Amino acid sequence: MSGGDDAAEEPVGGPARLDRSDLAALFGRVRWRTAAGGASLVAAALLAVVALVAPQWLFEGETNAGLVPLFDGVVGVAIVLVGLSAVAGVGYGLWNGGPVLAYAMPTLPWLVGGTVAGQLALTVDAALALSGGAAAATAATYSVRRVTGRTTSVTEVGLALATGGTVVAAVTLWRVRAAAGGYASTGLRVAAALLALTMVALVLQVVFTLDDVGDQQS
Known part of the structure; x- marks a missing residue:
């Protein structure tokens, strides 16, 4: 990470409004x-579409019945892709801030892929993607605060996005908690651990924000 890029930036605006x-x-x-983050998001979305659409034509029909044992492998690849998108989102958030783009990096590929494949539902993929999005938005908000040294309109939006994303991810994780074993169980454990860490980081950031508000009012 280049410190010069961060140092040369103008501080983002105050908490009153977004300019x-x-x-x-x-x-x-x-x-x-x-x-670079946008390009990686597009690439991840394309990979997600392939990973979610492929099983529909690859394992459909009696002529492809012999390929059914490979289905778990394809599902595993899809879950791994979602997990990597979550890692990329958190990394991008720490590297460049941008809570909206950071949140989109894990969640948008799952959303686009599921929509194209007609399989948009609360699954392990959804739990992992939404947990990753919440973690990425939290990391990005922390990064913005680290650079600016204060609460800004961007950190406020980031906190709102991270909080809402955490709630949605927690509900999704609860709904799919009884998923089958194998890759699904591994994905659920990763999503749960990621969400737990996100909640801790989010609470700390809320405390810091409230402290800033108190200092401004005193």
């Missing part, structure tokens, strides 16, 4: 990093 620079900062602090 044009704040809107850009919701996606990332440095323009070329934001472009």
Whole structure:
């Protein structure tokens, strides 16, 4: 990570309202990093579409019945892709801030892939993607606060997104907690651990934000 890029940035705006620079900062602090994050998001979405659509034509029909044992492998690949997207989202958030883009990196590929495949439902993939999105938004909000040293409109939006994402992820995880073994169980354990860490980090950031508000009012 280049310290020069961060040091050269203009601080994002105050908590009163979002101006044009704040809107850009919701996606990332440095323009070329934001472009790199957007490109990786597009690539992840395409991979998710392939991973979710492939089983429909590969394992459909009696002529392909012999390939059914490979289905678990394809499902495993899809879960791994979602997990990698979560890691990428958290890494991007720490690297470049941008809570909106960071949140989208794990969640949008799952959303696009599930929509195209007609399989948009509360599954292990959903729990992992949503948990990753909440973690990524939390990491990005922390990164923005680390650079600015104060609560801003961007950190407020990031906290709202991370909080809402955490609630949705927790509900999804609860709904799919009885998923079958194998890759599904592994995915659930990873999602649960990620969500637990996210909750701890989110609570700490809320405490810091409330402390800032108290200092501003005193």
